[in-house]
Amino acid sequence: MSSELAELLAPYRGERGATIPILQKVQEKLGYLSHEAVAEIAKFLGISESEVFGVLTFYAQFRTAPMGRKMVRVCRGTACHVRGVVQVLEAVKRELGIEEGETTPDLEYTLETAACFGSCALAPVMVVGKDVHGRMTPAKVKELLGRHG
Amino acid sequence: MTFEEIQAQARAEWEALENSPKPRILVGAATCGRAAGAGAVLEAIDSELKRHGIEAEVTQVGCIGLCYAEPLVDVIKPGRPRLCYPHVTPELVAEIIEDYLVRDNPRPDLALGTIGDGGIEGIPKLFELPVLRSQVRIVLRRCGFIDPQNLSHYIATGGYSGLARALKMTPEAIIAEIKDSGLRGRGGAGFPTGQKWDFCRRAPGTEKYIICNADEGDPGAFMNRSLLEGDPHAVLEGMVIGAYAIGASQGYIYIRAEYPLAIERLRLALQQMEEYGFIGDNILGSGFSFHIKIKEGAGAFVCGEETALIASIEGRRGMPRARPPFPAQSGLWGKPTNINNVETWGQVASILQRGADWFASFGTERSKGTKTFALAGKVQRTGLIEVPLGITLKETIYEIGGGIPGGKGFKAVQIGGPSGGCLPASLLDLPVDYESLTEAGSIMGSGGMVVADEDTCMVDLAKFFLTFTQMESCGKCVPCRVGTKQMLDILERIARGEGEEGDIDLLLRLGETVKTGSLCALGGTAPNPVLTTIRYFREEYGAHIKERRCPALVCRNLVTFYILPDKCAGCGICLRACPSQAIRGGKRMVHIIDQDKCLKCGTCLEVCPPRFGAVIKASGEAIELPQEPIPVARAKGE
Numbered sequence: 001m002s003s004e005l006a007e008l009l010a011p012y013r014g015e016r017g018a019t020i021p022i023l024q025k026v027q028e029k030l031g032y033l034s035h036e037a038v039a040e041i042a043k044f045l046g047i048s049e050s051e052v053f054g055v056l057t058f059y060a061q062f063r064t065a066p067m068g069r070k071m072v073r074v075c076r077g078t079a080c081h082v083r084g085v086v087q088v089l090e091a092v093k094r095e096l097g098i099e100e101g102e103t104t105p106d107l108e109y110t111l112e113t114a115a116c117f118g119s120c121a122l123a124p125v126m127v128v129g130k131d132v133h134g135r136m137t138p139a140k141v142k143e144l145l146g147r148h149g
Numbered sequence: 150m151t152f153e154e155i156q157a158q159a160r161a162e163w164e165a166l167e168n169s170p171k172p173r174i175l176v177g178a179a180t181c182g183r184a185a186g187a188g189a190v191l192e193a194i195d196s197e198l199k200r201h202g203i204e205a206e207v208t209q210v211g212c213i214g215l216c217y218a219e220p221l222v223d224v225i226k227p228g229r230p231r232l233c234y235p236h237v238t239p240e241l242v243a244e245i246i247e248d249y250l251v252r253d254n255p256r257p258d259l260a261l262g263t264i265g266d267g268g269i270e271g272i273p274k275l276f277e278l279p280v281l282r283s284q285v286r287i288v289l290r291r292c293g294f295i296d297p298q299n300l301s302h303y304i305a306t307g308g309y310s311g312l313a314r315a316l317k318m319t320p321e322a323i324i325a326e327i328k329d330s331g332l333r334g335r336g337g338a339g340f341p342t343g344q345k346w347d348f349c350r351r352a353p354g355t356e357k358y359i360i361c362n363a364d365e366g367d368p369g370a371f372m373n374r375s376l377l378e379g380d381p382h383a384v385l386e387g388m389v390i391g392a393y394a395i396g397a398s399q400g401y402i403y404i405r406a407e408y409p410l411a412i413e414r415l416r417l418a419l420q421q422m423e424e425y426g427f428i429g430d431n432i433l434g435s436g437f438s439f440h441i442k443i444k445e446g447a448g449a450f451v452c453g454e455e456t457a458l459i460a461s462i463e464g465r466r467g468m469p470r471a472r473p474p475f476p477a478q479s480g481l482w483g484k485p486t487n488i489n490n491v492e493t494w495g496q497v498a499s500i501l502q503r504g505a506d507w508f509a510s511f512g513t514e515r516s517k518g519t520k521t522f523a524l525a526g527k528v529q530r531t532g533l534i535e536v537p538l539g540i541t542l543k544e545t546i547y548e549i550g551g552g553i554p555g556g557k558g559f560k561a562v563q564i565g566g567p568s569g570g571c572l573p574a575s576l577l578d579l580p581v582d583y584e585s586l587t588e589a590g591s592i593m594g595s596g597g598m599v600v601a602d603e604d605t606c607m608v609d610l611a612k613f614f615l616t617f618t619q620m621e622s623c624g625k626c627v628p629c630r631v632g633t634k635q636m637l638d639i640l641e642r643i644a645r646g647e648g649e650e651g652d653i654d655l656l657l658r659l660g661e662t663v664k665t666g667s668l669c670a671l672g673g674t675a676p677n678p679v680l681t682t683i684r685y686f687r688e689e690y691g692a693h694i695k696e697r698r699c700p701a702l703v704c705r706n707l708v709t710f711y712i713l714p715d716k717c718a719g720c721g722i723c724l725r726a727c728p729s730q731a732i733r734g735g736k737r738m739v740h741i742i743d744q745d746k747c748l749k750c751g752t753c754l755e756v757c758p759p760r761f762g763a764v765i766k767a768s769g770e771a772i773e774l775p776q777e778p779i780p781v782a783r784a785k786g787e
Contacts, residue, residue: 016482019464020447024406058466058623060448061406078369078563078599079525081613087750094728114407115450115617116368119184120525121216121532132184138752139726 004029005037009044019045019055023062032063068103068110072096072145073127077116084137085124089113091138092126095145109145152313152433155425156304163305168227171204172250175223175231177293178209179378180410181371185219186238193239194222197246205250211379213293214533215280218261221293224249230263233275279548280530285511287519288495289535292379297414300421303382309427311501315390316435320350323394327497330505331517336362336453336490337568337594338670339516339583342497345487348477349395352485357397360481360488361388362458363404363411366450367566368617370597372521373491375533377404377411380495381418385441387494389428390501392439395487400441403458406448415443450567450621454669455480455488457623468623469669490595492521513539516582526563526599529554536581543577546600557602560701561685565594567614567621568674570681571607590681592674606703607686608693612640614678618671628666632659633675640679644704648694653683698769705749708768712753714739714775714784716763723753723764738778 008025012018022045026037033056042049056062074089093099096109103110119125122134126141133144150158166173174194178187191209198205215221218235224245225231232255234245241259248254255269262275275281295302303309315323328343349357361384365373377384388400404412419441422428430438444462451457452467459481461467480486489497496518500508509517516538522545525531529551536545542562546552553559561571564581570591572579579585583593601610619633636659639652660676667673683690692698699707712723712732719737731747734740740763742753754764775784 017444017462017464020461021445024445024447055464055466058449058468059446062447076368076617078566078597078613079531081368082526082599082601082605082610084751090748090750091728091752115366116370117180117184117407119181120369120371120523121181121219122184123525125184134184137755138728138750139755142726142728142752 002040005040009041012044019047019052020059023052023056027062032066034064065103066107068107070109070129071112071127072109073112073114073117075115075117075119075123075125075127076113077120077123077125079120080116080124083123085126087138088124088126088136088141091141092145095141150425152309156310159301159304162301166206169206170227171206172227173206173208173225175208175210175225175293177212177219177221179212179375180408181212181216181375182219182221183410185216187220189239190220190222190237190242193242194246197243201246201251203246203250208296209298210294211292211297212375212533214284214289214375214535215261215530216532217530221261223264226250230265230267230269232263232269232272233261234259235261280532280551281549283540283544283548284535285519285537286535287499287508287511288376288383288492289379289521289533290499291383292375295380297379297381298417300382300418300425303380307502308382308498309386311498312386312389312427313433315393315501316433316437320394320396323390323501324350326505327394327500330500330508331512331515332493332496332500332508333516333583334490335492335496335520335595337565337592339593342489342493345477345489346391346395348475349397349485349487352478354485355396356484357395358481358484358486359388359392359395359397359400360458360462360486361400361402361491361494362453362455362488363402363408363491364446364453364458365405365408365491365595366453366621367568367595367597369525369563369599370523370566370595372523372533372596374408374411376491376495376521377408378414381411381414382422383495383498384491385415385418385422385428385494387489387497388441389432389439390497391487391489391494393432393435393437397487398439400439401444401462401481402441403444403446403452403462406445412443412445419443449623450617451623451669451671454671457669458488459486466623468625469671471668492596511537513580513582515584520581520593520596522596522598524550524598524600527553527557527602527605528600538582539580541578541580542572545581545598546577550600553600553602555602557604559600560603560605561601561607561610561682563599563601563610563614563678564597565592565674565677566597567618568592568670568677569594569597570677571601571610571685572681573685575685590677590684592677604701604703606699606701607682607689608640608644608699609701609703611679611682612637612644615640615675618675622671622675626667626669626672628663629672629675632663632666633672635659636663636676636679643690643693644699645706646693646697646704648690650694652694653687653690657683692769696769700768702766702768704768708749708766709744710742710747710749710751710753711765711767711772711774712740712742713763713765714779715786716761717781717784718761718763719781720758720761722756722758726752726756728752734778737781739775739781739784741775741778 257271333339457467476486
């Protein structure tokens with residue numbers, strides 16, 4: 001086992017129900033859950049790799065591929081929907097040339113949608129990195145991401 | 150220290166702050182306030198105070214619920230009522246500090262209202278404004294008023310007195326008090342809380358668990374986040390009281406990882422509780438011991454379901470299981486477990502602090518107390534509100550929410566998120582209580598309330614919710630897994646203008662099958678948005694199916710964008726903005742949209758200067774247009 005992972009996992013020894021917290025910790029550290037990391041986690045927990053894989057594929061938070069330097073997250077909450085987020089999402093896809101869950105070839109952006117940021121008053125909302133952009137429109141998307149497209 | 154000593158110390162600290170000779174500035178810095186720019190405002194306050202050499206107490210408070218007016222900055226000058234300024238920018242900070250703190254001009258033109266005794270000429274009292282007048286704040290009463298990171302603020306405003314009182318009562322007496330209060334689960338289903346506790350207390354076994362469900366996953370709901378960010382101790386106090394009444398020694402808070410600020414606040418609050426002996430071994434010298442762990446959810450809507458949530462805490466795929474046995478008999482690790490929603494726990498603390506009779510004096514015969522809602526969508530004043538149960542939809546949307554913006558007409562209100570329903574204008578007088586909403590085909594749900602206006606298509610809205618539930622279905626029950634997919638396919642077909650005779654009946658039949666054939670509430674309620682939109686807006690489905698027309702001009706395949714020749718000025722703005730080069734034209738030539746290339750993204754409509762207003766959207770009507778660009782002058786008949 002790599003020493004970096006061993007160090008991360010050590011505090012969870014003997015803890016019941018540690019699978020999800022461990023996956024969260026490892027992803028936070030490595031950016032994603034590689035096949036090798038999954039194998040080591042399974043060994044640590046004494047369960048099969050397929051069981052770990054079953055858990056990580058069930059939850060939206062976990063990813064098995066590296067992501068871009070900046071995360072673009074578009075809200076698909078109800079308030080955003082009725083205020084036209086569909087057109088905003090499409091504009092983002094157009095500008096970045098990727099679909100939901102994908103990363104641009106230059107590893108600059110990963111596009112994701114989120115159920116709701118709870119910023120409904122600013123709908124439609126998207127988040128680039130840590131910056132929240134409210135009252136978005138397709139034209140504003142072009143302004144924001146156009147030059148990177 | 151005894152609780153009385155802790156309380157006296159906290160009160161002294163609070164009074165010193167209230168009577169401080171220094172001015173105080175409070176900034177709403179919950180997630181919503183930060184998203185609206187509270188961070189930059191805080192920085193500006195800091196530098197402006199320094200520039201003028203003013204010493205002031207700056208406090209970051211939670212959300213007072215006026216999301217539409219964020220970022221909010223409140224200023225309290227000694228001996229004056231608190232003054233609330235909306236929509237504050239760094240530039241306005243400079244004006245407010247210079248005018249009010251330095252020159253003593255409260256700037257009535259900028260202020261929203263005053264809070265507290267006394268008044269300021271020309272400024273209304275905040276709680277007498279329509280947006281707050283009919284609200285009753287019980288669980289949210291401290292949000293926006295205390296520093297959520299300061300335990301003394303919580304204690305000085307009555308906090309932990311409910312726990313101190315509870316620890317002197319028998320567990321049975323506490324359960325009786327919760328039963329008398331009439332409190333029902335605020336997570337959606339509305340099961341009587343006292344009864345639920347009683348089941349768990351009576352279940353055999355010495356090892357028991359309680360869980361706080363903070364997996365607020367409804368798109369369009371943020372009540373729990375606001376409470377946890379603005380007043381975390383209220384929820385934690387309720388949990389300790391519940392644990393004592395039920396006989397649990399370990400508690401869990403299952404919270405979405407998407408709520409980092411709420412998690413941070415909870416961790417700090419737990420540390421503070423430990424320091425003062427409100428949690429841990431031998432709480433306040435009572436001999437009762439209880440611990441709380443935070444578990445971060447990993448993004449699965451179905452984990453809001455009790456048995457799925459338990460599976461997730463145990464580290465498994467979050468799939469619900471058949472009941473019985475109910476969690477009260479066999480829950481986490483097979484032990485008796487009681488799960489309540491964030492808001493329910495928050496209300497428990499209030500009930501023990503102020504008494505069951507007081508709580509039961511709000512609300513209706515069968516739905517007691519207050520409920521928080523996240524009011525959003527096509528409404529003037531979006532925000533987080535708390536109202537007595539039994540208030541009408543009309544009062545909520547028109548008085549508190551200020552009605553529909555832009556002079557548009559009300560069409561529907563969607564309550565309860567993906568599990569709820571769309572209620573039409575004819576039901577605006579419906580009281581908001583558990584039974585009335587269920588009868589109308591919706592549910593109370595956790596509190597999302599999204600308003601739709603005439604520009605919202607009901608087929609599209611139903612499709613939106615079903616897309617969500619279909620994606621979040623865990624796949625265990627076939628009717629839910631396959632049924633929601635089939636229903637979604639039909640809705641997509643209708644929205645594309647390929648609907649067939651009989652589709653509506655098929656949706657109704659499928660909906661009933663999904664409802665009856667699913668183990669948990671996700672499948673049991675997933676068809677509600679479809680069933681209610683058919684029930685109340687059947688003619689809109691008919692327009693899509695029979696006339697291939699979307700009356701609200703939303704469903705893309707049924708909508709066409711046009712440039713009106715007599716209004717186009719040939720300015721070229723739309724031509725340059727069009728992402729698919731679908732617009733032809735030239736300088737001072739009427740522009741034309743090539744319908745084969747048009748993506749229907751609406752950019753041209755958005756960018757066309759309002760003084761021209763040349764781009765329109767239409768569905769099902771033929772519009773006469775030139776085939777090739779013609780000079781603007783000719784089109785205008787000049």
